[in-house]
Amino acid sequence: MQKRWVIKEAPDAAKVQHIATSLNMSLTLASVLCQRDICTFDEAKAFFRPSLQELHDPFLLKDMDKAVNRLIEALHQQERILIYGDYDVDGTTSVALVYGFLQTYFEDRIEYYIPDRYSEGYGISFQGIDWAQENGYSLIISLDCGVKSIDKIAYANTKGIDFIICDHHLPDDELPQAIAVLDAKRADCPYPYKELAGCGVGFKFMQAFCLQMGLDEEPLFQLLDLVVVSIAADIVPITGENRILAYHGLQRLNNGVLRPGLQALKELADLRSELDITQIVFGFAPRINAAGRMGDAKRSVAMLLAKTKEEAFDMVQKINVSNSERRGHDTSITKEALQMIEDDDFLRSARSTVLFKESWHKGVVGIVASRCIEKYYRPTIILTESNGKATGSARSVHGFDVHQAILACSDLLDQFGGHMYAAGLTLPVENVPAFRERFEQIVTNTILEEQLVPMVEIDMPLELHQIRPGFFNILKQMEPFGPGNMAPVFMSTCVYDTGSARVVGDAHLKLRLTQDGETFFDAIAFGMAEYYPRIQKGIPFDVCYCIEENVFRGNVTLQLRIKDIRFAE
Numbered sequence: 001m002q003k004r005w006v007i008k009e010a011p012d013a014a015k016v017q018h019i020a021t022s023l024n025m026s027l028t029l030a031s032v033l034c035q036r037d038i039c040t041f042d043e044a045k046a047f048f049r050p051s052l053q054e055l056h057d058p059f060l061l062k063d064m065d066k067a068v069n070r071l072i073e074a075l076h077q078q079e080r081i082l083i084y085g086d087y088d089v090d091g092t093t094s095v096a097l098v099y100g101f102l103q104t105y106f107e108d109r110i111e112y113y114i115p116d117r118y119s120e121g122y123g124i125s126f127q128g129i130d131w132a133q134e135n136g137y138s139l140i141i142s143l144d145c146g147v148k149s150i151d152k153i154a155y156a157n158t159k160g161i162d163f164i165i166c167d168h169h170l171p172d173d174e175l176p177q178a179i180a181v182l183d184a185k186r187a188d189c190p191y192p193y194k195e196l197a198g199c200g201v202g203f204k205f206m207q208a209f210c211l212q213m214g215l216d217e218e219p220l221f222q223l224l225d226l227v228v229v230s231i232a233a234d235i236v237p238i239t240g241e242n243r244i245l246a247y248h249g250l251q252r253l254n255n256g257v258l259r260p261g262l263q264a265l266k267e268l269a270d271l272r273s274e275l276d277i278t279q280i281v282f283g284f285a286p287r288i289n290a291a292g293r294m295g296d297a298k299r300s301v302a303m304l305l306a307k308t309k310e311e312a313f314d315m316v317q318k319i320n321v322s323n324s325e326r327r328g329h330d331t332s333i334t335k336e337a338l339q340m341i342e343d344d345d346f347l348r349s350a351r352s353t354v355l356f357k358e359s360w361h362k363g364v365v366g367i368v369a370s371r372c373i374e375k376y377y378r379p380t381i382i383l384t385e386s387n388g389k390a391t392g393s394a395r396s397v398h399g400f401d402v403h404q405a406i407l408a409c410s411d412l413l414d415q416f417g418g419h420m421y422a423a424g425l426t427l428p429v430e431n432v433p434a435f436r437e438r439f440e441q442i443v444t445n446t447i448l449e450e451q452l453v454p455m456v457e458i459d460m461p462l463e464l465h466q467i468r469p470g471f472f473n474i475l476k477q478m479e480p481f482g483p484g485n486m487a488p489v490f491m492s493t494c495v496y497d498t499g500s501a502r503v504v505g506d507a508h509l510k511l512r513l514t515q516d517g518e519t520f521f522d523a524i525a526f527g528m529a530e531y532y533p534r535i536q537k538g539i540p541f542d543v544c545y546c547i548e549e550n551v552f553r554g555n556v557t558l559q560l561r562i563k564d565i566r567f568a569e
Helices: 013-023 027-035 041-048 064-076 089-109 126-134 150-158 198-213 224-233 240-255 260-268 277-294 298-305 309-342 345-349 362-375 402-407 429-446 469-476 529-536
Strands: 004-007 081-085 110-113 139-143 162-166 180-182 353-356 380-386 389-395 415-418 422-428 455-458 490-497 502-504 508-514 520-525 541-552 555-566
Touching: 013 027, 013 041, 027 469, 064 089, 064 139, 064 162, 064 180, 064 198, 081 089, 081 126, 089 110, 089 139, 089 198, 089 224, 089 277, 089 298, 110 126, 126 150, 139 198, 150 162, 162 198, 180 198, 198 224, 198 240, 224 240, 224 277, 260 277, 260 298, 260 309, 277 298, 277 309, 298 309, 309 345, 309 353, 309 362, 353 362, 353 429, 362 380, 362 389, 380 429, 389 402, 389 429, 402 415, 402 422, 402 429, 422 429, 469 541, 490 529, 502 529, 508 529, 508 555, 520 541, 529 541
Parallel strands: 004 455, 081 110, 081 139, 139 162, 162 180, 353 380, 520 555
Antiparallel strands: 380 389, 389 422, 415 422, 490 508, 490 541, 502 508, 508 520, 541 555
16 A cells, blocks of 8 residues: 655754764754754753653542542451452553552452453443442442443442543543542543653552551652553653653563563463563553454453462463454454455445444444455454443544544444544444435535545654664664654665665565665664565666664664655556
């Protein structure tokens, strides 16, 4: 698929020169920093050396005092507490963190609960509240869900059950009548950082509990491995406080004693090098998610809390079976969905994709939506039937707000929620044709032509000879990379392969590139085998790429991970 190459605007030259002089670095690297709004020595120090001392006061979160006081009251009154979390990675890591931390203080008076994706659906459920009442729980702490559960919290209040909500999703104008609603995105919350993951909100709650009780925070900081897994999997910006939490979470993963559950996941995913955000996203997250998609998400929490290697490996093996089953559904449904598009003249030329089939597996529709976008780059919704309703997931393309597009169709829906690039929705089956037509109309009227073409955002041009170990060492210190701080993408023009180009694996290219015939770099281009015939002929081309380390049989070399290839017309 052809991509748009967009080179970022060059930052102010005076600021670039200032930071280059202050840090004794090249103008190229200084420009990369300035593009990320790091233009002074102090800003660079905070960026390169994230400190836990720079974390915000947790009591700046609206209602934090109420939440902590109610938790301490429950501790003193010997109450039973239920830790309630969503079934995805953010939810299960949140539960593992809060339950694991509070278990020391509440011992056998604390339990955790993860709703069933199919019988209960997303978030707080009436069934979960009934279960809490039947088992004597008087306080529920919800994590990564609850900020829109007005009716559920009202129901809990009639049962004499208090709620403390820890969420990070955008709330409606009306908030649930809980004891406390901890969410930096609520309009009246003064908290200075708005992009915490759900696990991050749970962490801040436990931090406030430590401060109020005069407890040592070090045992809590040891749980930052769970926080970084949630940050990576939930694709929240790795900026500000999230950067601090992710940085120290990765330190914990790579330099500390890996908890047995994550060690088992690491070995199962065959991750041999130092863990980073990308490896968490592709190695850990799918397997943790698989338990909730294909079975019982409580298994993921139990795996994360496992005390021994043997216990963890037994659980991970079971979760991996679920992941293999998930992959099977993912592959077969994606193939079927793409065939439906290709067989339909209207769908092939549409600006959006809305597909429905009652037999598709609910647990993978979001993944299938993303797979469809890889071939047909446009807002996509995949629906299946569950409990007599059409339900599914939406995914979007760069710059297009799919949540707003769905909002414009809300009269056809039972419920929906999400954000700019991903959403979930439920509607009557008979409304699917009308919804498909309305959604296509909304997208057609609002999407820009350029948003229908995938974009590669390039930081700046670079000559291959500029890439040296010292250059890369500074780039590496800019990690962790992710949304808000993506790995720098460079562009080099008129490069050519030295004659070693070959197709490897599933349509990938291995190359050895040079510009001047003196500086050479190995390169990998995933899914770009189509370019092989022209490259093999020695035709020069332009590349955009990230620079990374390649570890092979213990040897570490620099490698270019190619994002796209472009030949002169």
